[in-house]
Amino acid sequence: MSASRTSRRIFASVLAAGTLLGAAALPAAAADGHHGRAPHSDVVIGKVQYNSPGRDDRSNRSLNAEWVEVRNNGRKAVDLNGFTLTAGDGTRYRFHHLRLEGHSAVKVHSGMGRDSMHDVYQDRHNYVWDNHRDTATLRTDRGRVLDTAMWGHERQGGHRGGHPHH
Known part of the structure; x- marks a missing residue:
C-alpha cells in the first residue's frame, strides 16, 4: 500500500471517528440543556x-x-x-x-x-x-x-x- 493511500485511510478513519463522537455528544448536551425535549423522553x-x-x-x-x-x-x-x-x-x-x-x-x-x-x-x-x-x-x-x-x-x-x- 502506498504512503498516500495509508494517509487517506487514516484521515478518513479519524474523520469518521470525530463525526461519531460529535453525534454521540449532541444528545447528551441537549439533555442537559434548557431548551426543548431530551431525546427519547415519553x-x-x-x-x-x-x-x-x-x-x-x-x-x-x-x-x-x-x-x-x-x-x-x-x-x-x-x-x-x-x-x-x-x-x-x-x-x-x-x-x-x-x-x-x-x-x-x-x-x-x-x-x-x-x-x-x-x-x-x-x-x-x-x-x-x-x-x-x-x-x-x-x-x-x-x-x-x-x-x-x-x-x-x-x-x-x-x-x-x-x-x-x-
Missing part, C-alpha cells in the same frame, strides 16, 4: 395555563386556574415520585407517590386542593408562573431535564397554551 410538558383567567386576586380558585400539564406520551406507566417541575425563579414542585399511566396527563395546579390521578396541587398562596415571561422545566428524580416550556421570550412560538399576556 414524559413531557403539555399545555401550560400560566395566566389565570380573570382577575389575579390570589384566591384559591384563581391560583388553581394556573397550571402546567405533565403528559406521558408512552404506553408504559411512569412513576413520577421525586420528579420536579421548576419555574424560572427557582420555585419547585416535587411529585410524591404519583404513577402516571401511559397516554395520560396530570395538571400541576399552583393553589391548594386534593391530589388525584389527574390533578395535583402545589398548595401555594402565590402565583408560580409569570404571565409575561417564564420557563417551566421538568426533571427526573435524578435531575435530568426531560422537557422545558418557555413563554414571553424573544423567540416566536414560545407560547405553550394558556392565555397570552395582556
Whole structure:
C-alpha cells in the first residue's frame, strides 16, 4: 500500500471517528440543556395555563386556574415520585407517590386542593408562573431535564397554551 493511500485511510478513519463522537455528544448536551425535549423522553410538558383567567386576586380558585400539564406520551406507566417541575425563579414542585399511566396527563395546579390521578396541587398562596415571561422545566428524580416550556421570550412560538399576556 502506498504512503498516500495509508494517509487517506487514516484521515478518513479519524474523520469518521470525530463525526461519531460529535453525534454521540449532541444528545447528551441537549439533555442537559434548557431548551426543548431530551431525546427519547415519553414524559413531557403539555399545555401550560400560566395566566389565570380573570382577575389575579390570589384566591384559591384563581391560583388553581394556573397550571402546567405533565403528559406521558408512552404506553408504559411512569412513576413520577421525586420528579420536579421548576419555574424560572427557582420555585419547585416535587411529585410524591404519583404513577402516571401511559397516554395520560396530570395538571400541576399552583393553589391548594386534593391530589388525584389527574390533578395535583402545589398548595401555594402565590402565583408560580409569570404571565409575561417564564420557563417551566421538568426533571427526573435524578435531575435530568426531560422537557422545558418557555413563554414571553424573544423567540416566536414560545407560547405553550394558556392565555397570552395582556
